[in-house]
Amino acid sequence: MASNQVMLITGTRSGIGRFLAHYYVKSGYQVIGCSRNTVDFELPSYQHFFLDVANEKDVRAMFTQIRKVHGRLDILINNAGIISRSYVMMAHLDTLQEVFGTNVFGSFLMSRESSKLMQRNAFGRIVNISSIAVPLASPGTSVYGASKSAMEQFSRVLAREVAPLGITVNTLGLSFVEGSGMIEAVEDVTITETLERTTLKSNVQLEDVAHAIDFFISDNSSKVTNQVLHLGGVS
Amino acid sequence: MRLDATVLVVRMEPSTTEKASHIIFQAVGKHNQRVSEDQRLELSADTVLFGADGTLDSLQFVSLIVAIEEMVEEEFELQVVLADERTLNRTPSPFQTLGSLAAYVSELIEEEDLGQ
Numbered sequence: 258m259a260s261n262q263v264m265l266i267t268g269t270r271s272g273i274g275r276f277l278a279h280y281y282v283k284s285g286y287q288v289i290g291c292s293r294n295t296v297d298f299e300l301p302s303y304q305h306f307f308l309d310v311a312n313e314k315d316v317r318a319m320f321t322q323i324r325k326v327h328g329r330l331d332i333l334i335n336n337a338g339i340i341s342r343s344y345v346m347m348a349h350l351d352t353l354q355e356v357f358g359t360n361v362f363g364s365f366l367m368s369r370e371s372s373k374l375m376q377r378n379a380f381g382r383i384v385n386i387s388s389i390a391v392p393l394a395s396p397g398t399s400v401y402g403a404s405k406s407a408m409e410q411f412s413r414v415l416a417r418e419v420a421p422l423g424i425t426v427n428t429l430g431l432s433f434v435e436g437s438g439m440i441e442a443v444e445d446v447t448i449t450e451t452l453e454r455t456t457l458k459s460n461v462q463l464e465d466v467a468h469a470i471d472f473f474i475s476d477n478s479s480k481v482t483n484q485v486l487h488l489g490g491v492s
Numbered sequence: 493m494r495l496d497a498t499v500l501v502v503r504m505e506p507s508t509t510e511k512a513s514h515i516i517f518q519a520v521g522k523h524n525q526r527v528s529e530d531q532r533l534e535l536s537a538d539t540v541l542f543g544a545d546g547t548l549d550s551l552q553f554v555s556l557i558v559a560i561e562e563m564v565e566e567e568f569e570l571q572v573v574l575a576d577e578r579t580l581n582r583t584p585s586p587f588q589t590l591g592s593l594a595a596y597v598s599e600l601i602e603e604e605d606l607g608q
Contacts, residue, residue, distance in 0.1 A: 314571075317571055321565060321571075324562065373558045373561075373562075376554075376555055376558070421551055422551065422555075
């Protein structure tokens with residue numbers, strides 16, 4: 258199924274992105290990754306670009322290369338993201354700009370340029386990685402949650418705009434993922450309080466993330482679009 | 493004689509507008525291959541592109557603009573954005589006919605060339 262499909266994953270240097278790059282290379286995809294810093298791995302069928310996803314010029318240059326080398330793009334996983342926790346009264350504007358730069362502007366640019374390439378073959382799958390921070394709206398998540406909420410909103414609109422072009426757009430809202438680096442970045446009490454508000458009340462695994470993405474990007478998922486799936490369950 | 497030869501060479505080099513027209517006609521040719529016969533666009537500068545008398549729907553318009561942007565980049569090694577808010581609000585619209593679009597693309601290419 259995936260032998261000639263080309264997939265772009267943002268933020269592959271570490272955590273979920275790194276895992277997904279390895280997982281999808283192993284699954285037979287031609288994988289393109291990107292990050293602001295160097296990666297410490299090499300894989301067959303994997304190409305890496307060093308860039309800031311919020312830098313429009315560099316993003317467009319990367320897509321020019323993808324177009325020249327592959328002539329197509331089938332799947333985009335907007336994984337690159339910055340986590341920020343701070344109460345509103347203590348939040349810095351610089352943090353807000355940095356978080357929105359990566360989480361919103363970066364995802365927007367990637368989605369825009371990907372849609373242009375995907376419409377050539379009337380096929381595309383865009384998966385945006387969001388967070389349960391949006392529905393839970395816990396204290397301390399205003400900046401991060403607002404950025405992911407913005408991403409979810411443009412995903413909803415994009416899904417409608419590109420549906421006639423054979424492109425689906427879906428969002429995966431993550432809970433705490435073991436092995437992703439998320440858990441180490443947050444205090445234990447916050448994790449416990451957050452998980453208590455989920456259906457499963459437990460962390461999820463990297464493999465759970467891949468499984469959910471597999472569902473969204475399947476050739477058989479052409480009718481699955483404009484959806485938000487929360488791993489771990491929230492109500 | 494040498495002067496004549498030089499003049500001949502200069503005349504053979506197409507202008508930016510001619511190159512832009514060629515790119516647009518190529519993109520329209522590709523568009524015509526993908527759509528039904530009644531949706532095809534005539535390869536003429538007077539062909540109405542978008543608006544009340546146009547045959548393109550909004551998605552076909554977007555696809556055509558994207559194709560032209562890609563071809564401009566390949567031909568001129570320039571990244572141009574043809575349709576943004578500024579352009580869409582411009583009067584008269586550069587997207588009225590294939591001819592007005594060619595003129596606009598040529599204008600953008602020359603602007604970008606000067607900026608580099």
